[in-house]
Amino acid sequence: MHPPLHDTAADLPPVVLDRRDGPFGEVVLRRRGTRPAVYEIIANGCFLMDTSDGRSERLLVRAALGALPADRTAPALLIGGLGVGFSLAEAAAEPRWGRISVVERESAVIDWHRAGPLAEISAGALADPRTELIAADLVGHLRAPGTRYDALCLDIDNGPEWTVTEDNEGLYSPAGLAACAARLTPGGVLAVWSAQPSAAFEEALRNAGFTGVRTEEIAVARGVPDVVHLATRGA
Known part of the structure; x- marks a missing residue:
């Protein structure tokens, strides 16, 4: 990723x-x-x-919060992918977030955070009473009926064009983006981490009915910048 x-x-x-x-x-x-x-x-x-950096994983959450309407009170956040814990730590450090749900499909990753070395990043965030850890596949979780969120921050792949497993490709398809929109409140924000910009994904977001589509970059030590794709669900 x-x-x-x-x-x-x-x-x-x-x-x-x-x-x-x-x-x-x-x-x-x-x-x-x-x-x-x-x-x-x-x-x-x-x-x-x-765990060498983490700036772009933290930007994923900060950018989503910044894109929400200013009058949104205690917005509910879903983080797709626990990873090494930087996005969750960023969310828990921000008192403006309300409910913080994290979906992670790998039980090993959950164990490394609960009783392993990654706890040094995430222990405080997992203990936060706002945090809910959901052991599930993100694609299936989003497609199932459930509560809605004000922001979805997704970081489970190298990006929309470079998925970790073939099953994840459905997340960036028209049906997958429709599922994301259905899980967002009106005016809610979708933020997707990627190792490189994708004009095709920006177009897919617009075709799915999202507005305010844009990409924020963060420089890395080598190679193209990491990016966060941002889009807003219409009212």
Whole structure:
């Protein structure tokens, strides 16, 4: 999902802390270095994210809040993908959010946060009384009937054009975007993390009836900037 950004830790061989076989394949937690340690999540041999930075994951949540109407009180937030916990930590640090729901399909990732090294990022946020952790597949969760949210912050892939598993492709399809809109309150915001800009996804958002479609960038150490695609559900 997120390109690795290491300093001296990049020169050291990674240490595997846990390896699990789940319903979507193998997931691995690795550590690089010790001062500070950098933790990495690998899925089916593909690097997903690590704890070396986190600016773009935090921007995902901040940008969604900033795009909401100013008079929205205690908005409800759904974060798609627990990851290494930066987005959740950002949300819990902001008192303006109301209910904070996090959907994560990998039980191993949940365990690494509840009783593993990733707790140093997320323990306080998971203990926040506003936080609800939902063990489920995000695509299925959004398509099922349920409560609505004022913001959806989704970070489960490298981006709309670079998914971790084929099942995730449905999230960015017309039906998937319609499901996102149905789970948003009028004026609610959809924010989607991506490792690169996607003009095609912006067009898909407009075709799905979203307004205010735009992309915010954040520079990374190398390569193209990370981006957050933003869109608003009409009233």
